[in-house]
Amino acid sequence: MSRCVLLRCAAAAAVVAATLVAAACGGDDTPTDVVLVTHDSFAVSKAVKQAFERESGLTLRILQGGDANEVLNRSLLTAGDPQGDVVFGIDDSVLSRAVGGDLLEEYRSPELSTVEPDFANPDPHVTPIDHGEVCLNVDRRWFASRHVPPPKTLADLILDRYRNLLVVENPATSSPGLAFLLATVATYGDPGWQTYWRGLRANGVRVVDGWEEAYTQQFSGASGSPGKRPIVVSYASSPAAEVIFASKPLATAPTAAVEEGCYRQVEYAGVLRGAHNEDGARKLIDFMLSERFQADVPGSMFVYPVRAGVPLPEAFAKHAIVPRDPLQLPAAQVDANRDRWVARWTEIVVR
Structure with missing residues (x-):
């Protein structure tokens, strides 16, 4: 292949890359989506997902890949240059690996004031979502x-x-x-x-x-x-x-x-270091502690909400x-x- 052809291919690839970035960012530097990296057992009802998208103005993309340990291992390999914005599914048994691997940004959600006392003081890098x-x-x-x-x-x-x-x-x-x-x-x-x-x-x-x-x-x-x-x-x-x-x-x-x-x-969510949409990541974590999302947790994932006072299915x-x-x-x-x-x-x- 000639040098000219290579240059033309490189230019075309640059245009495609720019188009993909523009699609994700609405044509400017403002992201229009937020990406949740999680395990295969994560589930959320269509109505609750739509509620987040309507309230935040962001499209929620869910990237699932294996069990919780597989997700953590892959995330650690891309620490600082993540595949998404939020990771969900880290539990107590591997929490210190995530924190020690410099995987997460610190974030304390204002919604933590609504959770049961047993879950109210997590490591500053993570937010409890369910148990x-x-x-x-x-x-x-x-x-x-x-x-x-x-x-x-x-x-x-x-x-x-x-x-x-x-x-x-x-x-x-x-x-x-x-x-x-x-x-x-x-x-x-x-x-x-x-x-x-x-x-x-x-x-x-x-x-x-x-x-x-x-x-x-x-x-x-x-x-x-x-x-x-x-x-x-x-x-x-x-x-x-x-x-x-x-x-x-x-x-x-x-x-x-x-x-x-x-x-x-206890399963936690955290903002991935280097996230493309840090603001959207924080909004998603706040939403995951909202009464609407927490009420959806038992029926969707068969675990218990951490938010106080959320009624359980019959x-x-x-x-x-x-x-x-x-x-x-x-x-x-x-x-x-x-x-x-x-x-x-x-x-x-x-x-």
Whole structure:
């Protein structure tokens, strides 16, 4: 290819690039959209998305890519030159990685004054948006038909009557799997949790890569599942989801969450350092704490709002639980030990 052709191609590429920038910025330097980088489980109703766009005058673009850990890893690789303006889905177990990686700008939303006290003082780089508790879930019908009481505590799982009944997610590849590992650390301490997992392994625990396989393929209580294991690591809200998505109305959920041993995950949003539209990013985070967005959270993502006084859907009120005293570990402790704990877990359970 001649030098002249190369120059003409370069000029054409410059025109295309300028056109794309102009399209995103309305022909001047004022952005007309805001980009939310998030995980595949993020969802928002069409009406709520339109409400934000109408109130802000911005088009909301949602860029989804894998689970929360994948999104964080990719975001860290582009820190300072991000793919979007806001990142959502960072939780407590990886928060210090995001902050330590210089990924986020500090921002304190004025809407923080509306959230429950438990969530009102986050790290200045992030804003809490929702919380979900990872809990054991049991198949009520399975246990009732065999006249066996379902487990009530983590300690119960190593009893002989629960042999070969439990399926869990791998903490190296799954967010709820990691939360369940952290629940055992919080309960039994370090290194006591290792003895507990040796007991689970001896009692026939099955490990799979992710929640989808554990819940919809291995767990016997999920609608349409071919699974044979009546105990699974899932969420406090999963029984409500079974009712909401049932093919016919149900008076009672076929599954139940076990309150003892639940581990709390808080999901955060943050302004990405180097964001093209920092002002729009702040507006989006404020909107995500608004009553309208927060009321949409349970029905869209099956987690709980952090804003005080937001009513829950009827199915949540009847069939889900909000654990009274969920387990949590300090973010700094998790960050300092997470990789070591996961590696040791792998040696004990998957060897």
